[in-house]
Amino acid sequence: DTGVSQDPRHKITKRGQNVTFRCDPISEHNRLYWYRQTLGQGPEFLTYFQNEAQLEKSRLLSNRFSAERPKGSFSTLEIQRTEQGDSAMYLCASSTPGLAGGEETQYFGPGTRLLVL
Amino acid sequence: AQTVTQSQPEMSVQEAETVTLSCTYDTSESNYYLFWYKQPPSRQMILVIRQEAYKQQNATENRFSVNFQKAAKSFSLKISDSQLGDTAMYFCALNTGANSKLTFGKGITLSVRP
Numbered sequence: 001d002t003g004v005s006q007d008p009r010h011k012i013t014k015r016g017q018n019v020t021f022r023c024d025p026i027s028e029h030n031r032l033y034w035y036r037q038t039l040g041q042g043p044e045f046l047t048y049f050q051n052e053a054q055l056e057k058s059r060l061l062s063n064r065f066s067a068e069r070p071k072g073s074f075s076t077l078e079i080q081r082t083e084q085g086d087s088a089m090y091l092c093a094s095s096t097p098g099l100a101g102g103e104e105t106q107y108f109g110p111g112t113r114l115l116v117l
Numbered sequence: 118a119q120t121v122t123q124s125q126p127e128m129s130v131q132e133a134e135t136v137t138l139s140c141t142y143d144t145s146e147s148n149y150y151l152f153w154y155k156q157p158p159s160r161q162m163i164l165v166i167r168q169e170a171y172k173q174q175n176a177t178e179n180r181f182s183v184n185f186q187k188a189a190k191s192f193s194l195k196i197s198d199s200q201l202g203d204t205a206m207y208f209c210a211l212n213t214g215a216n217s218k219l220t221f222g223k224g225i226t227l228s229v230r231p
Contacts, residue, residue, distance in 0.1 A: 042121075091162070095217070097217070103150055103214075107164075108154075
């Protein structure tokens with residue numbers, strides 16, 4: 001078990017370009033989450049998958065953002081027409097559901113730090 | 118909606134001393150889970166300790182313990198015998214089960230001085 005991995009770890013792009021990030025969860029975890037963390041703030045929830053189904057999207061996730069988890073394993077987060085305000089750390093986490101809602105521990109990846117110039 | 122508040126932005130403690138990090142939260146749910154996560158500089162976030170709201174007993178994990186006051190909606194983290202490796206940002210988080218998403222506080226930067 002190598003933990004949650006994310007690629008790339010760093011991305012610098014120019015405003016208006018599209019970027020795509022990848023997350024590989026812990027292999028037996030069927031839940032996958034994306035969060036965004038800006039400097040000096042705690043992570044904010046973006047979206048959540050159970051297997052391949054995207055079950056929840058935050059209103060933070062504008063129509064320029066899209067996430068997929070096509071086979072219920074890895075996930076991608078794409079940002080189209082990036083803006084300077086998209087600069088942040090994008091964190092992925094995975095878990096298995098607990099017996100009670102909210103019980104499970106989410107395991108985080110190292111994050112992808114995005115800088116939009 | 119739920120909120121988590123960490124009002125202390127920074128704290129400093131001498132190595133081997135004890136420090137307490139504060140957190141308050143708000144939710145209308147009757148059952149929920151509270152977490153403290155640690156994010157070392159340039160390293161990934163890891164779970165420190167968790168507490169189930171329906172359990173009255175405070176959780177303990179080695180040098181880490183919590184003081185959970187449900188009526189006051191307070192969830193503080195006590196670190197005993199502080200070590201240099203405890204230097205990190207610490208985030209308090211709440212999960213009510215709705216979508217299983219975590220709601221985080223802004224975090225507190227803890228520095229352990231040698």
